[in-house]
Amino acid sequence: MSNPKYKWIGTRPDRPDGADKVTGRARFAADFNLAGQLIGKVLRSPHAHARIKSIDTSKALALPGVKAVVTAKDFPEQADLTVPAGEMQVNLRDVTRNIMAREKVLYEGHAVAAVAATTEAIAKQALSLIKVDYQILPHVIDVAEAMKPGAPVLHETLMTEGAKPPATKPSNIAKRIEFAKGDTKAGFAKAEVIIERSFTTQAVHQGYIEPHAALASASEDGQVQIWSTTQGHFQVRGFCARLLNMETSQIRVTPSEIGGGFGGKTVVYLEPLAVRLSQKSGKPVKMTMSREDVFRASGPAPGGNVHVKIGAMKDGRIVAGECTVEMQAGAFPGSPVGPACMCSFACYDIDNVFIVGFDVVSNRPKVAAYRAPGAPISSFAVESTIDMLCQQLNMDPIDLRLKNAATKGTKTAYGVTFGVIGMVETLQAAKDSPHYKTPVKPGFARGVAAGFWFNVGADSSAAAHVGEDGTVTVISGNPDIGGSRASLALMAAEELGIDYDKIRPVIADTASIGFNFVTGGSRVTFATGLAVVNSVRDLIRDLKSRAAKTWGVDPDGVIWENGMAKPAGSNVGTFEPLSIAQLAATAGKTGGPINGHAQLNVTGAGPGFGVHVCDLAVDADTGIVTIGRYTAAQDVGTAIHPSYVEGQLQGGAVQGIGWALNEEYIYNAQGRLANAGFLDYRIPVASDLPMIETVLVEVPNPTHPYGVRGVGEVPIIPPLATVGNAVARATGLRMLDLPLSPPKLSAALDAARPLMAAE
Amino acid sequence: MTDIQFKVAKTVREAASLMAAAKGKGRILAGGTDLLVQMKAGMVTPGTIIDVKKIAEMVSITETKGSYRIGAATPAAVIGEHKKLRKAWPGVVEAINLIGSTQVQGRASAGGNLCNASPAADSVPALVAAGAIVTIQGAKTRRQVPVEKFNSGPGKTTLKAGEIVVSLTLPARPKTSGDAYLRLIPRTEMDIAVVGVGVSLTMKGDTCVSARVGLGAVAPTVLLVEAAAKALTGSKLDAKALDAAANACSAACRPIDDKRGTIRYRTKIAGVLLRRATAIAADRAKGISRPAHSQQGH
Known part of the structure; x- marks a missing residue:
């Protein structure tokens, strides 16, 4: 697959850091x-x-x-x-x-x-x-316990910010936040179906x-x-x-x-x-x-308690949604409860929404960001509840979501009105995927869920230096965690019109390039990508002025095309095009070294949406879940290097599946972590999973010259509910508490068996 | 800092005398897949490490009249590649091949797995079901002990000071016999058994004429469940016999609640795996090839 609009973007060359990594030369x-x-x-x-x-x-x-x-x-x-x-x-x-x-x-x-x-x-x-x-x-580990009056207080000066009425004494609740849109009371009054449940998720590393x-x-x-x-x-x-x-x-x-x-x-x-x-x-x-x-x-990501209430009409139209999120912050305030609240219903266009969040400290390590911080937790609860709605109304889970999908112009509960987004396109792509079109195998059941993440921009600096032979070093300041060097080099190659292997992307130390905000929020290919594009455009401006000097014409009379300076038209004169190598060779006579640079605060990050589909089987005797097939569809803007976009989707999906099935922090009575190692903190291993199939939906972000949207966060959001929804359909049992580990699922199945037999 | 002595033994006797000379501070190095990890974690600080990999008797497999003697330090991968042994004792070999990961298999040994004395050791329930005999060398004498009597608790063996394990012997058995080992782990690899069950059967037509059952990870040591064997012996492995054997396994459990599983779960799974392992062992006894497709046997 390559993008027909471009020469380099959409191709899959080897990554610049690949050889060092596979030979062990790379230095960690x-x-x-x-x-x-x-x-x-x-x-x-x-x-x-x-x-x-x-x-x-x-x-x-x-x-x-x-x-x-x-x-x-x-x-x-x-x-x-x-x-x-x-x-x-x-x-x-x-x-x-x-x-x-x-x-x-x-x-x-x-x-x-x-x-x-x-x-x-x-x-x-x-x-x-x-x-x-x-x-x-005395210590307190659990959030619900930490919120109770009389719980051991971690910080004697911590008064709940935003409390109604204002806090009068210290507690473990650091903050109360609220988002509202429309009138949920009226919405629920109108609703023909109302579903309400409470969910919990555990801390994960x-x-x-x-x-x-x-x-x-x-x-x-x-x-x-x-x-x-x-x-x-x-x-x-x-x-x-x-x-x-x-x-x-x-x-x-x-x-x-x-x-x-x-x-x-x-x-x-x-x-x-x-x-x-x-x-x-x-x-x-x-x-x-x-x-x-x-x-x-270090880390982890928080666990949380989420209460969800959804009201809908019999045709599947959601008319009201409420969500309360109580989130672990760890030992100090600052959980990602804000994004958890904002992302909860963001996939959908719902008239009446009310969301409350609590940031709660307890005797756990301070939480850190983890792919789409907070969003998987609230999304698990909302997407599970929506699945129950689908079951109750006997509607296809993708059709019901299409009926409610956010589109351009949808106003979110947190106040932003969406621009060009790809939720509908992503749902449709999931529906049209080879996976969804294939009937579910006997013994297996299928789950579907969606997810949303904002993506971010922020500060980036970049520079492009031309060497004396005309090859180019692209310098940026973001550690490469997902193949960003390759993506930055591809955009520079496209912009300059020279080959990918004539560009060497380098990550400079803090003294060698201007300030860059962290690699996070799925911002690097988007925001630092824009800084690189702008630095290359600055470089092209310089290259054109060198050609103009060489030819003795006005710089406006020079254009840059396919890696060459050319006269803009016959009125400028007749000159042989000058390549970047030729301009580099004569740079000393035209003004010295040829470099470009750019720095900016990038806004206009394009939000991303994902829809995942999972077929799984549950061993009724052991509670062991076997994933048979898994597909992740996502609106990725433009896939600059599709292999690394697919890698993001696959990696996020696997981490989300681990979160759903086995990962959790287990504390003993003394408040000590009982599973501080990879043996008993179980991330999925390669043999646990099939190859994750991906569907890249390209709805370009209009604010970026190449349509880039961040892609790294969204894929960890849908898997929790995708897996949970499939388990619910496989067993007839709605599990409200993650993880769905074998002992827990087995005990729940045993408890439900006499009830189910009676029905 | 105290120095660690490293000695390479050429004979079993030499290894045993080095062990005796180390005065309780000696540790045998076979594959080192437990020892080195424990040293790195600061759990053990040996005075002398005695390498036994150069002793032929300890790294070879020999067959005498249908009985197999497996050197205690023979790498699991070598055992897995021994075609005749694999055919004779598929359950024992698949259990040994579950120790650690593929990479670890190149060094890990059944003797090491036994001496590490984890109640969750994968090879041990299958060896117990097989009726394996452990050969032990002391400074002066050799002795033999049934494998189910070798360990005395988590991390504890019945080895006396200066003794080392030399080999494991699997008895000859009729052709109409089969064995199987199944374990439950929450993942498919890189994990420790929540429950492990080894079953060895001899069939005469549709009737089970003898059975042994080994049960791991549900008590301080791996158990020989005689009541389960009794329930199977003489039966046609019908539902009633399987129920009784499964119940016997559950009843034998003395597990703990921990991060790997609950008492209730372990007790239940002991019965589930008994049924599944018995079905595989019976098929093998009847000459029906049954690779254990997944470790839980479903």
Whole structure:
């Protein structure tokens, strides 16, 4: 498949970083080393909730080989100030407490101290010599429990923002938010069918294969260099500058290749500690998390409780929708309850909608972004309820959704009116897919669900440099987590009219390119893509002026076509076209190096919609679910490099299926995580799933020169309900609580069996 | 820091005397797929590591009059490629081939799986059903013990100081015999059994004339479920016999509630897998080829 409108866009060349990755040459964060480096290790809280009465580090410091120890005292207090981090917002006062506990430890795994020593063994021994005197406090893990009056309060100063009536005493509810459109009371009064249910989902980890790691080197003159695995090295710089009270220009951050992030690497954990340890010891300090650390102290995505009420007419037209979302924030405020609320009904054009969200703290690690933060949770509840409506009205699940689909001009509950969107096209594409047209195999059942994500733009910088032989380096500042280098190079090739392999895309460190917001929100191919296109256009302007100089004509008399400068018309004169290589060869005579650059705040991100179809079988005796066939259809704008677009859809679908079937955080009575490893935190393995089929629906985003929409978030949203809806149809049992793990599903089936027999 | 000694033994006797000399701090290195992981996690700190991979007796498979002796350190992949053994004991081989992942199979061994003493070890229920005998070498003497008596609790064996496991012996049995192993895991790979059931049967026509049942992951050690075997023996594997055997398996369970499964679930699944494994073993005994398509046998 290639796009008939373009030469390069829509083709599938090898990725620029491919050879290094398949040969093992690519350097991930833990592959960076410096001469004389120390190994840093973190002491973590064994308690879910405790007051730190004192910390004695003297014995650790006295151990030969130990060069530095840090605790919260080594980090300045921060103001109560909220700043963006990826798709989420974080409060600096909380961030400094999350990287190093201050007054209290708030979850098992919370960092309490860190050491740097000449060997890992000495560093570990030093941790065992640090004496922390804890006063253990009652803890609360569950959101519903945390919201109850009398629950252990994590933050004595936390008053519910937006509470009605205003909060008078501290609680674990950080915020109440509300979105409304129309009059749901009137809507439900008119409705001929009303369905109301409560759903729960569990906390899940992003599950990136590469654990967090950082190497920091602080010089005597105050300059700091950091190498780390991150989705945003400019954010690492920003956070470190704030948390360590430094100037950003003193910090230079180089991102490593990244072994997965999915939103979880948009915040900092190790970097500020490594810098401070390096400053105190005078040596470079390297820190890596173990997998257990990753589970206990990074991520996860929240779990949530969602109550949904939907009213419809007998013809399937939805006339009212209500949704209440109570979401885990982890130990500090700031769950993605906002996007969860906004995305809940966004796929549909409903006159009357009312949504309430609660941001709730409990003794769990602070949540981080994970693909479409919040949306899968509310969507699971809404899409399950819509499926019940389909069953009750005996309507095809795609037909009912087509009847209610959002289109251009639909006003959302959160206030935005949609422009050109592809919900209808995506539903139709799912309906026309080979999968949906094939009858369901005996023993299997089919589920369908949809999902929506905004996608984002934000700040991007890019540059394009012409080498002396006419090849081009395209420089940007976003870590490549999904094949973005290939996509950026394809757009540059299309724009310049030269071959893809004459362009080398490079990700520059924070000192070598202007500011870029994180790789997240599905923004890079869209927003940084636009910066690259603009930098190439700037370059073309320069190239044309060089040709004009060569020919002695006005720059307006030169056009750029198929990688060549040509006279705009016969009135300009008769000149042989000049290639980029020819212009590069003579650059010294026409004004020196030829470069283009661009920087902008990108707006106009095109929202994305996905519709998934799943055929599965349930082993009635064991509760084991076998996925037989799975298709993900999505409005992808323009597929710049279709293989990587398909990869996004497939990866998102697999993560969503894991969320639906087996992934969950399991806590024991002491509030300690019982499954902090990939053995008992079960992400799907390759043999669990069929090849995920994809249908790319191309509804170009009119605000982007190549019609790009973000594609990375949407595909994780529909799978939870797609799987749940298929299980409901396979078993006759509507499971309201995720995950649908074998013991849980088996117990539910056993409980339902006598009831079903009686019917 | 204490240094770790690394010794390569050339004979079983040498390995046993090195083990005795290590005074309780010795660890045998066969494939190392448990030992190295435990060392990295800081769970064990051996004084001496004794490599037994150079001892021919411990890495080979021999057949004598229909009985098979499997060296304790023989890699699972080698066992899986032994055609005659696979034909004679398909259930034992498929169980051994479930230890770890494909990559781990190149090094992991049945002896190591047994000595690691996990109640959820995949190879052990099949070995128990097969009536395997463990050969043990001490500093001076050799002894033999039925496999179901080898482990004494999670992570604990009945090995005495200085003893090592040399081999596992599967007895000769009539041609009309078959065995099978099924385990339940929530995924299809890279997981630990929530329940594992091994069944070995000898048939005479449609009648089961002898049976053994091994049951894993539901008690501190893998169990030999004699009541289930009794229910099957003498029956035509009819619904009544299967019900009784399944109930016997469920009744034998002494499981715990944990992150991998509930008491209720494990107890139920023990019966479910008994039925399914018995059906496969019976088909094999009758000469009907039955690859276990999925681990749960559905």
